[in-house]
Amino acid sequence: MTEDDHGFIARRLLRGASSATLATAAEGQPFASLVTPAVLPDLTVLLLLSDLSEHTRHLKAEPRCSLLAQGVPENANPQTAPRVTITGLAEPAPAELKPRWLARHPYAAFYADFGDFRLWRIRPAAALLVAGFARATRLRQADLLPDAAAVAALAAAEAGIIGHVNEDHADALAAIATGLLGQQPGEWRMTGVDPDGCDLVAGEVVARLDWPAPVADAGGVRVELVAATRRAREMNRLNSEG
Structure with a gap:
């Protein structure tokens, strides 16, 4: 891997994230929340969301969203942390994908089958990779997705x-x-x-x-x-x- 493999770097950050920040919007008002993603081999992001949560209500009305995942800072400055933001459309995902999400979050087995929880997915459309302080690269879908x-x-x-x-x-x-x-x-x-x-x-x-x-x-x-x-x-x- 070289420093020019931006898509690979972005995918590794996304796949390695046990938590991420989901950004949604309601009537023009942005809203950010903590979510726990699992990433399929094709880079589709799975989220297990409660119907009672604010972000789920937002996605049902406006599926456009973004997701921020970040790594560990190089030093005391948080801006040195590598991070990637993906944009895309959220939609309900087939329930048969839930075992894949649970494999990434086994601690959630006790609540994953609660009646208000549903599986959602985001197919990345584009991304912004910040590999560290002042090192930003915009990625088209073709540059981001795996072969x-x-x-x-x-x-x-x-x-x-x-x-x-x-x-x-x-x-x-x-x-x-x-x-x-x-x-x-x-x-x-x-x-x-x-x-x-x-x-x-x-x-x-x-x-x-x-x-x-x-x-x-x-x-x-x-x-x-x-x-x-x-x-x-x-x-x-x-x-x-x-």
């Missing part, structure tokens, strides 16, 4: 990848979680994979492993997981010795 062929290839292979890794390489996932992602030991498993990385979960804790560059197929995922496992085991070895 469609890669999304399709991994969608076809995802169940096999997840089943194989969880059954045969749980030790590698545990090493990656502790050695590369700064997580505590646990029964780590993979819950999703996409062209930009994969999601790992242990109990209610979710961690994101980003690929260093987008991958195109299952072979690319295998290469990145093998490399990540080697780095993680070396990191764990050094930590145990130091």
Whole structure:
């Protein structure tokens, strides 16, 4: 990855966000609220929203919205935090996508089936990436979205990848979680994979492993997981010795 891969940088920020700020409007009055997104491989954003919330009432009347996700600041200045704002139209999403959202937010299982909660989705139309202080780049949809062929290839292979890794390489996932992602030991498993990385979960804790560059197929995922496992085991070895 180079600094010019703005779409990839933006996607990684969006996919890695456990929370984000949703901006809606009612009769011309802007309104911002905290939401918890989950991102599909094609970059569609899923939100589980209550019918009782202010932002849901806004979206039912005016589906145009934006979503802000941000990373960690480089220093004490909050303006150094990388962030991405996407714009798009919100619409109700099929209920069968809820397991995908819950895989990103397992702690929400106890309320996700409450009668007032519905799944919504936003398909990004454009974005503004701020990679740090005074580093802004506008992205068209074509520059933002992942390669469609890669999304399709991994969608076809995802169940096999997840089943194989969880059954045969749980030790590698545990090493990656502790050695590369700064997580505590646990029964780590993979819950999703996409062209930009994969999601790992242990109990209610979710961690994101980003690929260093987008991958195109299952072979690319295998290469990145093998490399990540080697780095993680070396990191764990050094930590145990130091």
